[in-house]
Amino acid sequence: MTKLIEELRAKVKAALEERARRQAELDQIIAAAEERGDGALTDEEEAKLREIRERVRAIDSDVDEVRARIDELEEDERRRKAAEEAARRFEGSNPGERRQPPIQVTEPSTYRDGGPHSFFADAYRAFGARGSHDFEAAERLRRHQREMSELGYELRDGGESRAVGTALFGGLVVPQYLVDEFAPVLRNGRAFLNAVRREPLPDEGMTLVVPRGQTGVSVAAQATENAAVSETNIDYDNDLSVSVRTYAGQQDVSRQSLERGTPGIDRLLYADLVGAYAESVDADAINGAGTSGTHKGVLQATGINSVTYTDTTPTVAEAWPKLADAIQQVATNRKMSANLIVMHPRRWAWFVAALDGQNRPLIVNDPSAAVNAMGDAASNFGEGQLVGTLQGLPVLVDANIPTNLGAGTDEDRIIVLRRTDPILWEEGDGMPRELRFEETSGGNLTVKLVVYGYSAFTAERYASAVSVISGTGLVAPTF
Numbered sequence: 001m002t003k004l005i006e007e008l009r010a011k012v013k014a015a016l017e018e019r020a021r022r023q024a025e026l027d028q029i030i031a032a033a034e035e036r037g038d039g040a041l042t043d044e045e046e047a048k049l050r051e052i053r054e055r056v057r058a059i060d061s062d063v064d065e066v067r068a069r070i071d072e073l074e075e076d077e078r079r080r081k082a083a084e085e086a087a088r089r090f091e092g093s094n095p096g097e098r099r100q101p102p103i104q105v106t107e108p109s110t111y112r113d114g115g116p117h118s119f120f121a122d123a124y125r126a127f128g129a130r131g132s133h134d135f136e137a138a139e140r141l142r143r144h145q146r147e148m149s150e151l152g153y154e155l156r157d158g159g160e161s162r163a164v165g166t167a168l169f170g171g172l173v174v175p176q177y178l179v180d181e182f183a184p185v186l187r188n189g190r191a192f193l194n195a196v197r198r199e200p201l202p203d204e205g206m207t208l209v210v211p212r213g214q215t216g217v218s219v220a221a222q223a224t225e226n227a228a229v230s231e232t233n234i235d236y237d238n239d240l241s242v243s244v245r246t247y248a249g250q251q252d253v254s255r256q257s258l259e260r261g262t263p264g265i266d267r268l269l270y271a272d273l274v275g276a277y278a279e280s281v282d283a284d285a286i287n288g289a290g291t292s293g294t295h296k297g298v299l300q301a302t303g304i305n306s307v308t309y310t311d312t313t314p315t316v317a318e319a320w321p322k323l324a325d326a327i328q329q330v331a332t333n334r335k336m337s338a339n340l341i342v343m344h345p346r347r348w349a350w351f352v353a354a355l356d357g358q359n360r361p362l363i364v365n366d367p368s369a370a371v372n373a374m375g376d377a378a379s380n381f382g383e384g385q386l387v388g389t390l391q392g393l394p395v396l397v398d399a400n401i402p403t404n405l406g407a408g409t410d411e412d413r414i415i416v417l418r419r420t421d422p423i424l425w426e427e428g429d430g431m432p433r434e435l436r437f438e439e440t441s442g443g444n445l446t447v448k449l450v451v452y453g454y455s456a457f458t459a460e461r462y463a464s465a466v467s468v469i470s471g472t473g474l475v476a477p478t479f
Contacts, residue, residue: 005077008070009139012063016135019059026052074146110144111175111266119144119175120266124258124447145173174432174451178270189278191385191398192342192415193285193424193457201244201425201454208425208456210240240461244425247284248452249276249432255445273451277432283400285424285457286415296460298422299402299413303463305329309473316354316362319473320374323391326416326467333464334418341393342415344401348387350477352377363388403476410476414469421465426455 029049033041041049111119117140125134126141202208220230251272288297298304307329309322323341330338354362354374363375375395377388386394393416405411432451459466 005070005073008066008073012066012070012139013136015059015063015066019056019063022052022056022059026056109147109175109177110140111177113177118266119178120269120449121258124255144175174270175266178266189275190282190400190430191396192400193282193430195340195342195396195419196285196422196424197420198430199423199425201427201456206244208242208244210242210423210458210461240458242425242456242458244454244456245284246452246454247277247281247432248450249273249278249280250448250450251276252446252448255447258447269449270451273449274432277451277453279400281430281455282398283402285422285459286398286400287402288457296458298415298417298459298466299468301459301463301466303460305333305464305467307467307469309469309471311471311473314473314475314477316351316374319469322469322473323414323416326414326469327391327393329467330416330418330465334421334462336418336465338416338418338465338467339393340417340419341390341395342398342401342417343395344403344412345397345399346403346477347401347412347414347474348395348397349479351375351390352388353477353479363390405470406472406475408472408475411470411472411474412476413474416467416469417459418462418465421462422457422459423461424455424457427453430455 026049029041029045029052033045108115111117111122122134122137122140126138218230222229249272251269253269284297286297287299289300296302305326307322307326309319311318327338330336351374352361352363356362363377365377375388375390385397387397388395401412401415403410403412405413430453432453
């Protein structure tokens with residue numbers, strides 16, 4: 001069967017080569033008419049165009065039929081292998097019968113680490129370059145999509161859409177080896193989102209309705225035996241609607257880098273795209289303004305606890321009580337304890353740099369060995385990491401916390417929260433798996449690569465689980 005498939009593919013290739021020649025003839029006739037500037041074709045040109053168009057349509061029809069035949073044969077082969085695998089798994093149900101195990105031929109993935117073809121280059125040649133269509137690249141992409149489908153990844157290039165507007169993104173699933181390699185890039189670019197509660201995004205719908213109780217049930221001691229027990233019906237009339245959003249990362253690259261890029265170009269491009277995607281989703285979860293009152297970031301959420309730190313000469317010692325206030329407000333209003341502090345790297349550096357009157361650090365690597373330690377800096381300093389503790393709570397730094405807030409546009413914020421109460425819904429492990437191309441500056445041979453995915457976020461189901469410290473005490477620190 002493999003030989004027959006290869007023969008059919010050779011037939012398709014020959015037909016497409018003829019189609020390209022015919023197309024070149026057609027373009028030449030039109031170019032000649034345009035050069036004359038009379039806007040008309042001669043009778044001979046009209047007849048030639050009709051002949052070429054009829055032949056091109058016939059070639060397209062033949063190619064479609066052969067491709068359909070190839071797909072059928074490949075499906076038959078896949079089913080045969082699946083049946084052989086099932087037979088092998090259930091062999092032994094008849095101990096007296098011994099079967100010769102079938103010969104297994106494992107083909108490598110179309111796009112793989114060190115493979116001969118570039119996923120990004122093929123995607124561009126097949127779908128990104130205007131006026132051209134590389135059919136061999138398109139065939140490799142179709143084979144890759146089938147491989148991803150067999151691995152259980154959802155494909156959307158077949159026209160599936162979640163709602164009006166989302167069908168504009170005809171996506172290609174990114175090869176798994178790139179996803180695996182750059183998962184750490186994603187994690188380091190969205191420190192805050194990695195710390196909150198995550199749920200799988202439903203397969204359908206662009207709005208999630210989250211129950212939010214307005215009046216809770218009541219419990220009280222029974223006055224006497226057989227006396228009525230306390231009863232208050234829970235009220236869910238205040239349900240929360242959360243929008244599913246399409247988040248994207250993008251990168252401008254030259255057409256030359258896609259068409260003649262050196263080996264490994266996929267790694268460079270996807271690393272940039274993953275970083276941009278992670279930053280976009282994380283920044284919106286922190287400070288997104290939302291749409292129509294939904295999908296607000298924690299700094300914009302309605303009902304959060306607010307702590308104001310006003311100080312023209314801020315110090316760590318003066319900020320210390322504000323942290324305590326933020327922590328107690330979560331415990332008081334949410335009735336459950338906060339368990340995480342999130343701040344910008346510059347704010348953590350401000351804490352770490354603080355000294356007492358004897359020039360001894362207030363944040364130390366080993367609090368047990370210090371007489372005046374206010375916190376622990378045992379972890380390495382760096383974005384996307386737990387870097388230490390303050391007032392017994394772990395501290396996470398995230399550079400997506402804005403630093404241009406306040407009247408002077410130079411303030412950052414400190415977030416104290418119960419990290420299991422904000423909720424993030426996203427697909428899979430959160431990696432952007434699909435991409436498209438846009439030629440935004442064709443005159444400069446510039447191509448925009450876009451990766452995208454779907455997610456939804458809210459901090460408003462239990463807004464009292466978040467305290468935000470703000471004010472002039474959090475202006476840009478000096479060192």
